[in-house]
Amino acid sequence: MAMLSTSLSAAGSKSAATLYSPPNFSGLRRSSCPTLDNPSSNSLHLFDSQLRLPSLSARRPCRAVVAMAGTGKFFVGGNWKCNGTKESITKLVSDLNDAKLESDVDVVVAPPFVYIDQVKSSLTDKIEISAQNSWVSKGGAFTGEISVEQLKDIGAKWVILGHSERRHVIGEDDLFIGKKAAYALNEGLGVIACIGELLEDREAGKTFDVCFTQLKAYADAVPSWDNIVIAYEPVWAIGTGKVASPQQAQEVHAALRDWLKKNVSDEVASKTRIIYGGSVNGGNCAELAKQEDIDGFLVGGASLKGPEFATIVNSVTSKKVAA
């Protein structure tokens, strides 16, 4: 991790330095609260919550502040990937139905296509259904594909697009992913738009370049940002147990929000949820959730265990800072 952290700093030395200047978040909620621009407030993130609470309350007159730079509701998605059987999914759904979930969170699960119907008909309607992929245009003679229209027909509200496994295992590129996102949004599905750098990109100091390029491909294609959640998922952290540190994740999330501010609008930068994915679990979610630009999570492995997924959903509480 030390190596990764060093190489992210090194990202500032060349290409990222030209693309990325320190964030100026005027207009965002952060402006009335301690800021990353203020080194003393930034250092608050390094302390545990016991140290953090009195420091924050001493600095700000606000009460019951939620430490979020964005204005969107906390969002947690469970990406079940190509896992499960009718039996294991029955158990997972029952555990999710029994779990106590905080109400101020948008919760979504993405079962494999063949189980969506089963999940939709048995899962509490407090949790919405996402697909893990969708076809790039209207359905027809496209063997093996599933159309957006079919997903809507069985009650899906979201689709995950641009996931690293589809980029790097299946070979989907930015242009194709952007077209898929545009089609899904135009037809009324929400899009969980994934981006993220490979380990080699990070080590070469290209983290921001890669993430901004992938984000731009969505920006160039989509009709509006109303129904998009950005999932920043460093590929080296996916399924590896090697989670990004809260500071590493926050740094990229802040840069992505800043990119949206500069290239789309203040409003989109403020309202678009930027969620983190990559080895999130019940043990590390609270520290990550405290970061002000982390608006939730996309969870793989840990979403297959109902109680642990509930812990991750409920990590929203660690964003709330008592007066």
Ligand code: PGA
């Ligand atoms: P992981 O997967 O939580 O198992 O690392 C995350 C994802 O791929 O969305």
